[in-house]
Amino acid sequence: MTVLGATTTHPEDGNAILRIRDSLEVPWRELKYFPYSEEGDISADNEHVYLRSFLEAEKKQLVLAKRSNGAIVHTLAFSHQTNVGRVLLHPDDKRLQAVCFTFARKEWNFFDESMKEDFLFIEQKFGDVDLDFTSRDHADSIWVLPVIRDNNSVQYIMFDRRSRTTAHLFHERLELDEYILSKMEPVYGTAPFPLVLFVHGGPWARDYWGFNPMSQWFSNRGYACLQVNYCGSAGFGKSYLNNGPLATCRMIERRKESMLYKFGNEISRIKFQRDFSSICSSLVFISKLLFEYLSSSELFLL
Numbered sequence: 089m090t091v092l093g094a095t096t097t098h099p100e101d102g103n104a105i106l107r108i109r110d111s112l113e114v115p116w117r118e119l120k121y122f123p124y125s126e127e128g129d130i131s132a133d134n135e136h137v138y139l140r141s142f143l144e145a146e147k148k149q150l151v152l153a154k155r156s157n158g159a160i161v162h163t164l165a166f167s168h169q170t171n172v173g174r175v176l177l178h179p180d181d182k183r184l185q186a187v188c189f190t191f192a193r194k195e196w197n198f199f200d201e202s203m204k205e206d207f208l209f210i211e212q213k214f215g216d217v218d219l220d221f222t223s224r225d226h227a228d229s230i231w232v233l234p235v236i237r238d239n240n241s242v243q244y245i246m247f248d249r250r251s252r253t254t255a256h257l258f259h260e261r262l263e264l265d266e267y268i269l270s271k272m273e274p275v276y277g278t279a280p281f282p283l284v285l286f287v288h289g290g291p292w293a294r295d296y297w298g299f300n301p302m303s304q305w306f307s308n309r310g311y312a313c314l315q316v317n318y319c320g321s322a323g324f325g326k327s328y329l330n331n332g333p334l335a336t337c338r339m340i341e342r343r344k345e346s347m348l349y350k351f352g353n354e355i356s357r358i359k360f361q362r363d364f365s366s367i368c369s370s371l372v373f374i375s376k377l378l379f380e381y382l383s384s385s386e387l388f389l390l
Contacts, residue, residue: 093130093137108137108155119158128153129175132182136161140172147325148172150187165189165197171323180226190323193297194218194236203228206249213254218298232257236298238272240264270307272297284311291320292329 093108094116104122108130109115120128120139129138131152139151143160148171150164165172165187173188178200185200186207196219198204210219210233218236222244229250235243241261245254259265284306288295295315306313317324319331 093128095127106137106139106158119155120153129177130155130182131184132178138164138175138177138184140175142326146327150175164199167191169324171325173323174220176221179224179228188220190296194220206231206247206252209252210245210247210254238298238300239269239304241299269299269304272300272303282311284313286313286315287318288315288321290322291318292322294321294323 090112092110093106096105096107097103098105098121104127105118106120106122106128107116108119109117119137120141120143122141122143127140130136131138135155137153137155137158139153139160140148141151141160142148143151145166147167147169149166150172152161152164153159154161164184167189170189170191173190173194174186175184175188176186177183178185183200185198185203187197187199189195189197196204196207198207207219211217214235216237220234220236222232222234224231229248231247231249233245233247235245237243241259241264243259244257246257247254286302286306294317300315303313303315319328322329
């Protein structure tokens with residue numbers, strides 16, 4: 089194996105630098121300097137690179153660039169709602185096969201029609217699930233995939249593309265199969281229950297649709313649970329990301345709007361759940377303002 093591309097971090101500003109070389113005998117050279125954390129893969133023809141890039145775009149997109157000078161040839165995949173996520177290349181020949189976008193749910197764009205057909209076959213077999221890829225063999229004939237549900241733990245399966253058969257491997261939490269768990273809806277709705285606003289840390293992180301033990305625990309105790317990808321959350325473009333550190337007041341307003349929009353007076357009490365991983369001090373302040381704003385409600389910081 090010969091390593092021809094690598095991403096490193098600038099020692100002063102922490103930004104990403106994509107470096108490449110044409111052979112072992114040639115020194116490394118900088119191809120792209122990224123003001124936001126970005127990634128690249130060398131294409132099948134060895135003359136281009138696939139870049140997941142914010143350059144000249146609001147949302148991170150997949151572009152094809154020349155390996156010689158980094159000039160962008162054209163855009164391969166983008167979304168107006170969210171950043172480009174996983175990019176799948178063929179394990180052996182590095183052909184572009186699929187790109188994933190995650191707004192509310194995972195959405196895959198396929199460049200390989202046979203892969204698309206097999207993927208849709210698995211989706212139809214398992215119903216209302218999200219699928220991803222854990223590993224594949226070099227021939228791309230055997231897949232290991234996580235089957236992601238909101239009301240059960242992740243199930244792992246093996247799919248043989250030649251025979252179009254699936255084999256169950258394991259559940260992450262098999263003991264949960266005997267319980268009826270709650271559904272997660274990526275939309276707003278009314279809920280005549282006490283509400284827990286469960287805020288992720290970061291702020292440069294995000295919540296996803298799927299099984300969440302904490303959300304299930306709140307639901308089991310009789311609470312509606314709301315997870316908000318507030319300003320500063322990752323995955324929704326650079327403006328949305330960069331609004332987080334400098335927009336605490338707007339973040340507070342979004343908390344209030346999230347709880348009040350279409351819930352109104354149907355919420356009998358409001359509890360505020362803090363994610364202890366980060367942004368803790370600001371959430372204490374937010375909880376105080378929410379208590380003052382919703383004076384008729386009972387508010388707790390958990």
